[in-house]
Amino acid sequence: MISDETDHISSCIVSKPRIARQRWSLLAQIISNGDRRKDVCKNVISIRRFETFGLFRVDVISEEEECKWWEYKTDLINNFTLIVRQLCGCLKADKLQGFNNTGNVCIWPAEEIMSYYCLLNAAYFRNKSVIEIGGGMSCLAGFSIAVGTEAQQVQITDGNEDSVKNLEIMRERNKENYGETQVESSLFRWGPDKLEGNLQENFDIVLCSDCLFFEEGRKDLIKSMYNLLKPQGEVIIFAPRRGETFNNFMQLAQEIFHTEIKTNYNTTIWQLHSKFKEDSLYDENIHYPILLKMKKKDI
Numbered sequence: 001m002i003s004d005e006t007d008h009i010s011s012c013i014v015s016k017p018r019i020a021r022q023r024w025s026l027l028a029q030i031i032s033n034g035d036r037r038k039d040v041c042k043n044v045i046s047i048r049r050f051e052t053f054g055l056f057r058v059d060v061i062s063e064e065e066e067c068k069w070w071e072y073k074t075d076l077i078n079n080f081t082l083i084v085r086q087l088c089g090c091l092k093a094d095k096l097q098g099f100n101n102t103g104n105v106c107i108w109p110a111e112e113i114m115s116y117y118c119l120l121n122a123a124y125f126r127n128k129s130v131i132e133i134g135g136g137m138s139c140l141a142g143f144s145i146a147v148g149t150e151a152q153q154v155q156i157t158d159g160n161e162d163s164v165k166n167l168e169i170m171r172e173r174n175k176e177n178y179g180e181t182q183v184e185s186s187l188f189r190w191g192p193d194k195l196e197g198n199l200q201e202n203f204d205i206v207l208c209s210d211c212l213f214f215e216e217g218r219k220d221l222i223k224s225m226y227n228l229l230k231p232q233g234e235v236i237i238f239a240p241r242r243g244e245t246f247n248n249f250m251q252l253a254q255e256i257f258h259t260e261i262k263t264n265y266n267t268t269i270w271q272l273h274s275k276f277k278e279d280s281l282y283d284e285n286i287h288y289p290i291l292l293k294m295k296k297k298d299i
């Protein structure tokens, strides 16, 4: 689906550097033109862009100044309803300079697809302990598993404090629908060190979508995945190529993980992808996520 909503600067970092530079420069002007307190509303810098594969039925249920509440439904799971809170307020100048904010801009297509894929494979999550890292403001996949599968435990995380506040509100809002699944939300930043007691090698499944393109965070991200995962566990990643970034991540990860990639992993998604390719706003390089599964090597 194509919408008129705001794009985010980083989605263009790889494939459309000129447009990205223009928008960063506009932002820089706004910030440096004196009033640093001025909010930079997301729609100051707006272009038409590809937004969603339309894999869920989605309705707005209410709107507030800083957020919209959405109801996500799917026929993949009986009686599946997930309430999603999406931040939609102004992007303040200090946020642009603070911790990475890419997860508060939108739910990226890779996250939507990862959620759909997990629900298609709901039985796989039965009795598993699952963590989503870099899940942004919605952790759509983590919450979909919490509501739509019989996972034992789901830990919903991101490294951005605003995202995590939003996740906490969503966790509370959806709590009637978790059944026996334990659901926690927390701030989790990737890093090289072993993790505190209850996180180290605690998870059967680590989920991550569209986080591979950060050059600086890449080593830490791989190390964190390794540390979070139980010895026999599996990392499930969905991410678009974004230039060479996907391959760079995989090359580095292969030092400590066995990897398996799939480009065509689901017929419905593949058909949508083939159809969208005819639309000039759809750019495979930034919109079509590849599936990467990883298992630990003995090191």
Ligand SMILES: C[S@@+](CC[C@H](N)C(=O)[O-])C[C@H]1O[C@@H](n2cnc3c(N)ncnc32)[C@H](O)[C@@H]1O
Pocket: 100, 101, 102, 103, 104, 106, 107, 108, 109, 110, 111, 112, 133, 134, 135, 136, 137, 158, 159, 160, 163, 188, 189, 190, 208, 209, 210, 211, 214, 217
């Ligand atoms: C492009 S967003 C993807 C968000 C979400 N997975 C999606 O696809 O909609 C990248 C996410 O990585 C998170 N992130 C970036 N660096 C991080 C770090 N060092 N530790 C934890 N999270 C980080 C950001 O906060 C952001 O939510």
